[in-house]
Amino acid sequence: MRVKLALQRIINYDSLPLFRLAVKVVVDILVFIIIVTLFIGLGRVILQMYQIFNGMDLNAFLNTMITSILSLLVVIELFKGFIEYYEINRFRLHSLIDSGIIFVLRELFLQLFEGKIYKGSFLGFAAIFISLALARTLAIKISPEKGEKDENCPHF
DSSP: OHHHHHHHHHHHOOOHHHHHHHHHHHHHHHHHHHHHHHHHHHHHHHHHHHHGGGTOOHHHHHHHHHHHHHHHHHHHHHHHHHHHHHHHSSOOHHHHHHHHHHHHHHHHHHHHHHTOOOHHHHHHHHHHHHHHHHHHHHHHHTOTTTSOOOTTSOOO
16 A cells, blocks of 8 residues: 555656756756867967967967967857756747857858868858858747747746
């Protein structure tokens, strides 16, 4: 009889509050890690700036700085999407697409700066960029915040 009662309690237990607490703890830890990572990235850029004073070639320095700064911008954009999840408890599709757009632009800028861009890759970048821009526009136009909420889709 006790086993049956214990099984009923386990089956009827509402685990959603426990899940929400676990997600909150994990997200809090990740936010701290994000802050530390941003400062490490900034420190890396500052240390690379110091290299110019130690006789590094200007072209190599500019290449390194542009790569580092654009990479840091991609990471910041990804972290912004994660912080939005922390604030509203869901991922916004347009924020994730923004990260993709920034990444594509980063790669395009790097190839342009290095002079390694070709007609085919430029057309590929254009197609990806247009696709992401269209997806972002649709994500904003068809947003759960503006439309009806789907009852089958749980928002924690």
